[in-house]
Amino acid sequence: MKSQSMVMLRRNFKHIARNPTSVFNAVLMPIVIMFMFVYMLGDAFNVGVHYVDYATPGLMLLAVCYGLGATATSVNSDMTKGIINRFKVMDVSRGAVLTGHVIASVLTNLLAIAALVGVAFLLGFSPSASFLDWLGVVGMVVLLGFAAGWLTVALGLAAKSPETAGLAAVPLVLLPFFSSAIVPAEKMGQGIRQFAEYQPFTPIIETLRGLLNGTPSAGQAIAAIAWCVGIALVGYLWARSTFTKRA
């Protein structure tokens, strides 16, 4: 018997397949940004290591964020066009409708990151991660994808229109620039530096960086996982209550 979740997930896959521009945006933009920083600007930064090795973990996070705009827009168009109401009246479970969007979002993230890492290798990326470290990287990315996915689904449900839903995801795209993704936080100005040090993306990036260097840091990893679980929980609860209330 086909479960409702599978039916919904298949619908989300068809959407992605038929709306390739959103996938291109999610996959190509991080690669373009990688070329920009590594080729054009990379020599200007002195980060102590080969710049592509420094930037790749941060760009992986950026790649997750770039996929979110499409998720927010598609959730919102389901909401504002009455499709979610139709599902609600049909007694399709809240879990099935929303989880379909989150899983599709995570899979888009993984696709974008695979492409990005592939290009990074072409640019001379040479991580010293062991197999276990790589598993850690994948786990971190999936966890981040789920957390950001739930928050984005909540944003999409709450927004008035698909346009505002797309805009609501913009801060998530900008946030990596104010972290240690592109340059180390200690090189930033007062104020921004403190923000960069304490915002959630920094421990996530440092965790990825540690894993890829083969020198994982337990402290950063715990902070990263705590942030992800927290964000996922807030996103999930917010999405759940908006789904129930909004008609």
Add this chain to the structure above:
Amino acid sequence: MTSSAIAVSGLRKAFGDKTVLDGIDLEVPAGSVFSLLGPNGAGKTTTVNVLTTLMKADAGTARVAGHDVATEAKAVRAAIGVTGQFAAVDELLTGQENLQLMVDLNRSNSNIADLLERFDLTEAAQKSVSTYSGGMRRKLDLAMTLVGHPRIIFLDEPTTGLDPRSRRTMWSIIRDLVAGGVTIFLTTQYLDEADQLADRIAVLDQGRLVAEGTPDDLKRRMPGTHVRLRFTTAGELDAAARVLADATRDDEALTLRVPSDGGTKSVRALLDRLDEYSISAEEFSVHTPDLDDVFLALTGHTTEVVAK
């Protein structure tokens, strides 16, 4: 109460300090068509949202298919189908895939090919819904609603924004559904639509039912058909107003509104009378009552007031 498909009493709903439903009572016998008539903002969609379990009322009770909408939502949902104000179809899928989605989610045995055929969508079945016209989307929406074999169907403004031909198609589809024994709860802002389809009509104004009855009952309470005459000068208007004592005048528009049944005999008598006094009107038209007239008659204000 077994013969009532929908029974509502004392339904109230407010958004913040804005009261949208101010104590609604209504009863819809099974197998009939009930129409909720009202302008934008009267509370029609809110009523549908409450009855279809999408929204919780602040007070009052509503039973749909014998089940309480607040406490037995699951049982209500199993019995109803809803076609909302905006066609809730998936634009990135084809017509066929939209129906397949409904079949999979409902675990229904509906035959997709039959539904496509019935709604005249067979040819477009493999095309993406984003290429469909407004009328085709509404038809697909309704076909998707029928997949679950609902006994009670809520249609929220099913023809708003459709061209006249698509409206007629939609009407005939609705009549077929009724012939099949389905109960229909229809909201509309068109008097002619309610008149064409409904067994009973309730008029909703600012969250209150201001009138309820058969279409004929309501029409008896409305201003009759009238003739409108427009003149070129105020002098002519004065002269005509003296001759036609029962007319109401509008000095700004230079028009006279003369009660009339619209038949040839009475119209000829009216024109003869003007001719007798050598008065000629610039423009002549026969008006049948519309929603604005109904509202003016039933509430003392036009639909415009409500829209604000």
